[in-house]
Every structure is written in C-alpha cells, then in structure tokens.
Amino acid sequence: MELTKNITLGVYLPGETYIHNLDPRTKIIAAAILITLLLFIKSYLAYAIFLFLIIAILVIATIPPGYAFSGLKPMLPILVLMWLFQLFLYSTPDAEVIVSWWIFSATDAGLHMGNLISMRVLFLFTVTTILTLTTSIVSLTDGLESLLNPLKKIGLPSQELVMTMIIALRFVLILAEELDKIIKAQMARGVAFDRGNFIQKTKSLFPVFLPLFINAFKRAEELIVAMEARSYTGGKGRTKMKTLHMGRVDLFAGLFILLFSALIIYVILIVPPVI
Amino acid sequence: MNLSVRKIVISGILGAISILLGITRLGFIPVPTPAGHATIMHIPVILGGVLEGPVVGLITGVIFGLFSFLQPGAPFFADPLVSIFPRLFIGIVAYLVYYSTKKINTILACVLAGAFGSATNTVLVLGMATWRGYLPSEVSVSIGLLHGLPELVIAAILTVILVKGIQRIRTTEE
Incomplete structure (x- = not known):
C-alpha cells in the first residue's frame, strides 16, 4: 500500500x-x-x-x-x-x-x-x-x-489568503510523509487496509485519521509559535523579491x-x- | 477583516489534509454503488468550522473547492459553479450547527455538525450539477441517497472522534 x-x-x-x-x-x-x-x-x-x-x-x-x-x-x-x-x-x-x-x-x-x-x-x-x-x-x-x-481596500486580506494556500501546498508533502509512516506503523500492528467489506474498510481508516489529524494540529501549533516569534504581520508593508x-x-x-x-x-x- | 496567524496556519493545514486525501485517494471510501465511492475530503472543512470558526471553515472550503476544480475527480467538477461554490458553505453550516447545539451536549453537537456539513456538500453539489444540466434530477436524487447517506454517517462519526481527540491534546498542552 x-x-x-x-x-x-x-x-x-x-x-x-x-x-x-x-x-x-x-x-x-x-x-x-x-x-x-x-x-x-x-x-x-x-x-x-x-x-x-x-x-x-x-x-x-x-x-x-x-x-x-x-x-x-x-x-x-x-x-x-x-x-x-x-x-x-x-x-x-x-x-x-x-x-x-x-x-x-x-x-x-x-x-x-x-x-x-x-x-x-x-x-x-x-x-x-x-x-x-x-x-x-x-x-x-x-x-x-x-x-x-x-x-485590500475593501478589507480582504489578500496576502494572508495566499499565505494559507502556500502553507496548504507545502504541507501536503510533509503530511504525505507522515501519512506513509502512520500507515506502515498501523500495518505493523495488524490493521488490514485492503481486506474486508465496505464497513471493515471504513473502520480501518480510523486508526489512520486520528493520528494524521492530531499530528497535523501539533505541527500547526508549532508553526503558529514559529511565525509569531518572527513577528509575522501579514501583508502590511511587505515587499517582494521577485x-x-x-x-x-x-x-x-x-x-x-x-x-x-x-x-x-x-x-x-x-x-x-x-x- | 483581519486574519490571525492561528487562522492562517490552521486553514492552510486543514486544506493540505483535504488535498492529501484527494491525491492519495484515501479520501474516497469504496461504497458498493455503481458510481464507486463516497468522499470524506470535506471532513477537514467541517473540522475547520467546528474547531476554529466560520472564517477558517470558509477558507478551508475555498482550498478544497479550488483543488477539486483544478484536478476534477468527476467531469462536472470542471464547472466552478459545481466544484467551488458549494464548498464555501460546508464550514459555515458546520459552525452554525455546532454553536447552536453545543450547550445541549458537545458530542451531539459534533454529530450534528458533521452530518449537516456533509449534507450541505451533497445537496449543494448535486443541486448545482442538476441546475447546470449535468445530471437529470432522478439521477441526482438517487446519487444523493446512495452516496450522501454513507458520507453523512461517516462524516458524523469522524467529526466526533477527531474533534474530541484534538480538543484533548489542546487541553493537556495548555
């Protein structure tokens, strides 16, 4: 898998x-x-x-x-x-x-x-x-x-919205690695992902989803602290390299x-x- | 409107989970119907609404919608009115349901938020697909029942488990 x-x-x-x-x-x-x-x-x-x-x-x-x-x-x-x-x-x-x-x-x-x-x-x-x-x-x-x-003039935080998209794209790959580890760990514990009927297959997803979401939220807390520690203030006065x-x-x-x-x-x- | 760092980061990460469920096909649960699978890609959006409020629910919904528009899983998702527009409301509905019922019982509130969020997705997507002429109404209703109901049950169960799990790690950390 x-x-x-x-x-x-x-x-x-x-x-x-x-x-x-x-x-x-x-x-x-x-x-x-x-x-x-x-x-x-x-x-x-x-x-x-x-x-x-x-x-x-x-x-x-x-x-x-x-x-x-x-x-x-x-x-x-x-x-x-x-x-x-x-x-x-x-x-x-x-x-x-x-x-x-x-x-x-x-x-x-x-x-x-x-x-x-x-x-x-x-x-x-x-x-x-x-x-x-x-x-x-x-x-x-x-x-x-x-x-x-x-x-921005009507109050839409454009830089912040694009920031969420960049975080999303960046974290897809990080969370993909995490997902791989979780699946292997749960398979080692005997969860059969590719066997059983519809209900059994759905049930086997729970031991993957809970750790995935909890780890994602832990990472989110770390990223929030890291960004706040570097005084991220969104789009105000930000210039671009390119x-x-x-x-x-x-x-x-x-x-x-x-x-x-x-x-x-x-x-x-x-x-x-x-x- | 001001977006706090917390809202930016949590929307981004929930959006990432939604995209991840889509590209790994883990978000599609095989259901024994002709069309094949129920989706759970909207669960991160429901969680965003329940845990962080309507704004995070909305932004996560936008990310989910944009992804399903750019990499459509079914032909009619190539129409932005079917793929993006309905997804804006999932998180908002989940938030409203959760906050109006959580005084009674938080577990019940999670179940209802998951169910209503999922129903919003099913009804609006199929409604838009019918209105735009991609599906005849008879077909939409039967897809709604065959896929919508399992999705609704799975969403309700997963929302309770995930919200309780995440709230627990948050209280122990604080």
Missing part, C-alpha cells in the same frame, strides 16, 4: 513558449474570461470557434495533445454515463423520438443536451488544464496575490482574448441555442 509514493501536485510542463512566458496574471484573467464564456455557450457554432482557439493555444504552447488530455482518461466512463443519462432522461414536450428500446427512448432534445453538457465539461477541463500545464504553482499563487491586492511585470506579449494576448470574447458573445446572441 504505497499511497504517497508518486504524488504530483499540479502538472506543470516547463517550456519557453509565448504562452509559458505570459505574466501569470494575464493567464489567470484569460482563463477566468474563457471559463465564464463557456458557462453561457449553447450552440455548436460557438464550440467550433472555441475549438480553434484551444488548438491554436496547444500548438503555440507546444503541449502534446496526449499529455493535455491524459487527465481525462479516468473521467471518461462517467462522462459517457452523463451523456447517456441526458440522452435517455432529458426530454422536452415537442422533442422527436430517435431510438426507442424497451422502456427507454432517446429524443433529439436529449441528444443535443447530452452533447452540449459533454462539450462544456470537456472545454472547461481543457482550459484549466492548459492553465496549470503552462503555469507553475508558484507563479499561479504570485499572480493570484497580485490580482487580489486591489481588494516582482511581476507585464510586457508587450501580455498586451497582445489581452487584446486577442478581448476580441475573441466579443466574437463569442456575438455568436451567443445571434445563433439560437440548440436546446
């Missing part, structure tokens, strides 16, 4: 392309705009235009398609299941029946609905994957902090995304939704 051997946090693929070298803030805002657009798209034409953008980005960022979609594999069965649910269960009063078998009947409305939600999920997934493939976690948190900075800079590429990328959004919004308004 080697649970913690191959932990990968994020799937950053290092590179020196235009997409990789964009300022993280540009990429976060662009991804947010694209995700928002995707939530409103209801026509095949808009998805077709979107597909061109995705292919263009994948080519510019030189991401191998197999790599980009590898995260999709475990989700595929559920995606097919979701599509089938819509096909057979979704219907509108004026829908035409395409196939009928036993108690199930598929309508064209169900088919379109299934297609639309599957495409929405696929595109949303691809946008977030491209963001995490081309941006390291460090620059993502840096970008997020910088984007949240203006909200500051982010927006360049001409970011300007172009921003303009391009704005034009693209305008096009998509135009399509959303003009083309009637398929369902």
Whole structure:
C-alpha cells in the first residue's frame, strides 16, 4: 500500500513558449474570461470557434495533445454515463423520438443536451488544464496575490489568503510523509487496509485519521509559535523579491482574448441555442 | 477583516489534509454503488468550522473547492459553479450547527455538525450539477441517497472522534 509514493501536485510542463512566458496574471484573467464564456455557450457554432482557439493555444504552447488530455482518461466512463443519462432522461414536450428500446427512448432534445453538457465539461477541463500545464504553482499563487491586492481596500486580506494556500501546498508533502509512516506503523500492528467489506474498510481508516489529524494540529501549533516569534504581520508593508511585470506579449494576448470574447458573445446572441 | 496567524496556519493545514486525501485517494471510501465511492475530503472543512470558526471553515472550503476544480475527480467538477461554490458553505453550516447545539451536549453537537456539513456538500453539489444540466434530477436524487447517506454517517462519526481527540491534546498542552 504505497499511497504517497508518486504524488504530483499540479502538472506543470516547463517550456519557453509565448504562452509559458505570459505574466501569470494575464493567464489567470484569460482563463477566468474563457471559463465564464463557456458557462453561457449553447450552440455548436460557438464550440467550433472555441475549438480553434484551444488548438491554436496547444500548438503555440507546444503541449502534446496526449499529455493535455491524459487527465481525462479516468473521467471518461462517467462522462459517457452523463451523456447517456441526458440522452435517455432529458426530454422536452415537442422533442422527436430517435431510438426507442424497451422502456427507454432517446429524443433529439436529449441528444443535443447530452452533447452540449459533454462539450462544456470537456472545454472547461481543457482550459484549466492548459492553465496549470503552462503555469507553475508558484507563479499561479504570485499572480493570484497580485490580482487580489486591489481588494485590500475593501478589507480582504489578500496576502494572508495566499499565505494559507502556500502553507496548504507545502504541507501536503510533509503530511504525505507522515501519512506513509502512520500507515506502515498501523500495518505493523495488524490493521488490514485492503481486506474486508465496505464497513471493515471504513473502520480501518480510523486508526489512520486520528493520528494524521492530531499530528497535523501539533505541527500547526508549532508553526503558529514559529511565525509569531518572527513577528509575522501579514501583508502590511511587505515587499517582494521577485516582482511581476507585464510586457508587450501580455498586451497582445489581452487584446486577442478581448476580441475573441466579443466574437463569442456575438455568436451567443445571434445563433439560437440548440436546446 | 483581519486574519490571525492561528487562522492562517490552521486553514492552510486543514486544506493540505483535504488535498492529501484527494491525491492519495484515501479520501474516497469504496461504497458498493455503481458510481464507486463516497468522499470524506470535506471532513477537514467541517473540522475547520467546528474547531476554529466560520472564517477558517470558509477558507478551508475555498482550498478544497479550488483543488477539486483544478484536478476534477468527476467531469462536472470542471464547472466552478459545481466544484467551488458549494464548498464555501460546508464550514459555515458546520459552525452554525455546532454553536447552536453545543450547550445541549458537545458530542451531539459534533454529530450534528458533521452530518449537516456533509449534507450541505451533497445537496449543494448535486443541486448545482442538476441546475447546470449535468445530471437529470432522478439521477441526482438517487446519487444523493446512495452516496450522501454513507458520507453523512461517516462524516458524523469522524467529526466526533477527531474533534474530541484534538480538543484533548489542546487541553493537556495548555
């Protein structure tokens, strides 16, 4: 039971392309705009235009398609299941029946609905994957902090919030080692993790969870003392060793995304939704 | 709003546990249903709400939500309205339930906080998935019963054990 051997946090693929070298803030805002657009798209034409953008980005960022979609594999069965649910269960009063078998009947409305939600999920997934493939976690948190900075004026502690995320990411690896030790220790005491029915398996998790949480809280107390002893005061008057800079590429990328959004919004308004 | 060092650190570490349960798949308990597993990744969020208050519950929920959005376990979690939005409320609900019932009995309060926190997760996630059109309502209801109920029971038991365990080490240290 080697649970913690191959932990990968994020799937950053290092590179020196235009997409990789964009300022993280540009990429976060662009991804947010694209995700928002995707939530409103209801026509095949808009998805077709979107597909061109995705292919263009994948080519510019030189991401191998197999790599980009590898995260999709475990989700595929559920995606097919979701599509089938819509096909057979979704219907509108004026829908035409395409196939009928036993108690199930598929309508064209169900088919379109299934297609639309599957495409929405696929595109949303691809946008977030491209963001995490081309941006390291460090620059993502840096970008997020910088984007949240203006909200300080209305009382949002942006530096502190980003600090919690950095602590979370840092402690995943520390706690993973701890978890490994706990599991080995409990196996040595005779806890069988991979045997038994559902209830026995659930029960065998208790001797892992209690020490894991208690150790985590002990570490938290130590870290609190350590940070307070060094007079951590959050974001007040803090400067950064590396500051982010927006360049001409970011300007172009921003303009391009704005034009693209305008096009998509135009399509959303003009083309009637398929369902 | 001011965040104390305690709140920052505890939210961060509970968030880390939530992510850890996700990537090691330890947070998925195999349940004999077609869809496969019940999740316990929301337990750190409930603990954050019960032990440290609504703010920690909220921030831990954000970390849990962001993680399930960036590394989705099911297709519809790629939609931030399904993966992030519902998770904001788990810790807050757990806190409210715990603080309104703890005068009666703290063990009962933990059980209820765990159960209601877990129910918040199930109902809001499936509700959003249905509203956004990813699941037909019949399917959502049956997933809710098949997965939601075991999750609720496990969450209630784990919340009591973990809250009592952590409170004990805290009182002995002080």
